Amino acid sequence: MRKVVYAFCISFTEGSTGNNMIIEYFFSFANGVDLNYIIDLDRKFQPKADRSNAPEWTRLGNHQCKNCPLDKKEYSHCPAALDLDQVIQDFQKLPAQTLVDVRVLTIDREYMKRVPVEEGVRALMGLIMATSACPVFCELKPNARTHLPFATREESILRLTSVYLMKQYLVQRDGGKPDWELTGLVKEHAELQLVNQAFWQRMMAAFQSEANSKALLSFFTVSASISSSLDNQLDRMKNVFYTDKL
16 A cells, blocks of 8 residues: 655645646655655745744755855845755655656646656756745756656756746737847856855755755756856757758
8 A cells, every 4th residue: 555645736826816836746755654745836936934943954044056146134044945955854864766756737738757766856946946036046047937847958958948038928018129040048047056055065065965966957957057067958949940950
């Protein structure tokens, strides 16, 4: 008989209308243990909430990112760390290559795959960080609304670039100056790289976890690819569009 440990919700607020977009993750292990995470993509963060019981590693000043725009006077804790704390604790003792059946349920479709636990955790962490109140991670929120779990690097770069170009079209349509050269996309991911490095240090100072560490590093490599070699990454995808010319 399977044992459902709990269903963890991140997180509905008092101001929720009931129409918030929700994505659910289910992890089913061979030993009969199930973990269920409910992610509210439209959740709101309350900076002044009582967080006296929050873990020390989540405090804003603990390995705070160099480019973090949050003020310690207003924010006592890192929003992304608070959102990820339970997930990191749940998986900290698991070897990264432990196989798990992961099911992801969105409003429109369902995904299922048996993967090493680090791959499932990477997808879950990416969704949580992109929809957190972190001002840098939230640049990824438009992609989170069309969440694609287990995406390959090529798929991730194609989606990030496509969403960015769609945004530039809307900027142009509204009378603004679009960035067709993708300069802003490279800059955004350079900023994300600074956050990624600091966040990894923050987590590893508190947890010695193979699954969590590898999941985060794998998630971060996409930003690294865009910030350092976007043109090369896109060149590799020419065959998608010019198959008859290559």
